Amino acid sequence: MDLDPNTDLSFTRTLPIAPALVWDCWTTPAHIKHFFVPKPHSIKSCDIDLRVGGRFNTVMVVNGQEMPNSGVYLEVIPGQRLVFTDAYTEGWKPAPDPFMTAILDLKPDGKGGTIYTATARHRSTETREAHENMGFYDGWGTVVDQLVDYARTL
Amino acid sequence: MDLDPNTDLSFTRTLPIAPALVWDCWTTPAHIKHFFVPKPHSIKSCDIDLRVGGRFNTVMVVNGQEMPNSGVYLEVIPGQRLVFTDAYTEGWKPAPDPFMTAILDLKPDGKGGTIYTATARHRSTETREAHENMGFYDGWGTVVDQLVDYARTL
Numbered sequence: 001m002d003l004d005p006n007t008d009l010s011f012t013r014t015l016p017i018a019p020a021l022v023w024d025c026w027t028t029p030a031h032i033k034h035f036f037v038p039k040p041h042s043i044k045s046c047d048i049d050l051r052v053g054g055r056f057n058t059v060m061v062v063n064g065q066e067m068p069n070s071g072v073y074l075e076v077i078p079g080q081r082l083v084f085t086d087a088y089t090e091g092w093k094p095a096p097d098p099f100m101t102a103i104l105d106l107k108p109d110g111k112g113g114t115i116y117t118a119t120a121r122h123r124s125t126e127t128r129e130a131h132e133n134m135g136f137y138d139g140w141g142t143v144v145d146q147l148v149d150y151a152r153t154l
Numbered sequence: 155m156d157l158d159p160n161t162d163l164s165f166t167r168t169l170p171i172a173p174a175l176v177w178d179c180w181t182t183p184a185h186i187k188h189f190f191v192p193k194p195h196s197i198k199s200c201d202i203d204l205r206v207g208g209r210f211n212t213v214m215v216v217n218g219q220e221m222p223n224s225g226v227y228l229e230v231i232p233g234q235r236l237v238f239t240d241a242y243t244e245g246w247k248p249a250p251d252p253f254m255t256a257i258l259d260l261k262p263d264g265k266g267g268t269i270y271t272a273t274a275r276h277r278s279t280e281t282r283e284a285h286e287n288m289g290f291y292d293g294w295g296t297v298v299d300q301l302v303d304y305a306r307t308l
Binding site: 001002004007052053074075083085087088091092093094095096097098100101103121122123124 | 155156158161206207228229237239241242245246247248249250251252254255257275276277278
């Protein structure tokens with residue numbers, strides 16, 4: 001994938017857990033709740049239909065306020081690639097003002113771990129900038145830390 | 155699929171040709187050129203990578219002016235369902251200002267023909283209205299007539 005520095009945000013980290021475990025965490029509602037938002041924010045509910053066009057709906061609780069987020073999966077390649085977006089809800093209904101498309105790429109690092117690349121693609125330079133200012137790198141980085149910590153308890 | 159009268163445009167027609175033939179016409183660049191825009195407008199080029207996330211790029215010629223249109227497929231169920239949009243280009247790069255998502259549903263009519271449902275979903279009431287005023291029903295209807303006429307020569 002050719003990144004566009006004007007509209008994309010992306011980072012790559014090597015995680016000490018296997019791609020299959022990362023995949024399970026990212027695609028199972030019961031697991032999602034444990035890492036998907038930086039604590040002390042939390043996930044109240046998560047509803048997943050893991051197929052292309054299927055729903056990925058969550059309700060976050062941020063500073064006591066519920067924030068529903070509805071989306072769909074665009075690409076589902078088990079253990080390797082997960083793409084989702086808020087640009088659609090189920091049935092390919094376009095959202096009025098989509099924020100981003102997230103692409104998670106998982107590769108084995110050859111030592112039992114995972115080379116984890118998370119990319120957020122945006123419609124405009126402004127949205128990318130807003131996302132960076134909201135704390136993309138810190139936030140998505142914390143999510144990965146939480147994922148690893150949680151996965152190790154499984 | 156639940157239609158939303160505020161943002162969707164849709165019609166259903168029964169065509170006297172088989173779903174497999176309709177499918178071939180809709181997914182083959184050499185065929186697309188013969189029906190995809192109402193004549194005398196034409197298609198200068200068509201580039202297809204028929205898979206989820208793959209490109210569906212065309213260059214139309216309208217009143218002598220070239221109009222490139224880039225998009226991707228969201229769903230590809232051979233002989234049954236084709237979903238494409240200009241909301242992304244390849245690599246899931248979000249388009250700044252997407253116009254619509256098109257859903258083509260094909261079902262056998264039990265007599266060798268096809269029950270053909272074409273749906274255009276939009277982000278807003280305004281876009282839906284603009285599309286209707288641009289002549290959605292006439293235009294997409296003419297495209298179907300041209301498709302049937304062309305398919306019968308194959």
